[in-house]
Amino acid sequence: MKARVTVTLKNGVLDPQGKAIEGALGSLGVAGVESVRQGKLFDVELATEDRAEAEATLKAMCEKLLANTVIESYRYDIAG
């Protein structure tokens, strides 16, 4: 079973990486960019074909490793 996990910074959390990208885009001559916030995405392949089991595994993956739940929020979308 395939799934995509997206991890993004919670609102209000400063994103220095995003700020650096904004600055770099300006110096590269790309105008009209008001803000950029960077996140992570993970394309995951799970052994199970059971949806509930897949959701439990994805939740454990996020809570234990993929997301720092103090400053980040996550969501996962199971394909199919």
Added chain:
Amino acid sequence: MKARVTVTLKNGVLDPQGKAIEGALGSLGVAGVESVRQGKLFDVELATEDRAEAEATLKAMCEKLLANTVIESYRYDIAG
């Protein structure tokens, strides 16, 4: 205008980060994960409200900075 850019490794390109995550999940006791491939996502706010102009800006952002087009592919989804 808001958009989300996703940048992922092209098929066939080795993902050491993904391999490291697979290993870590195993040692954290999360079973049933066959593969993990990590990518980047960017939530972007553009000044323009013109769709064509937004697409041109997003393409320039990706080609110039956000994606290494030799090993990565990108796509962008404009909200609304």
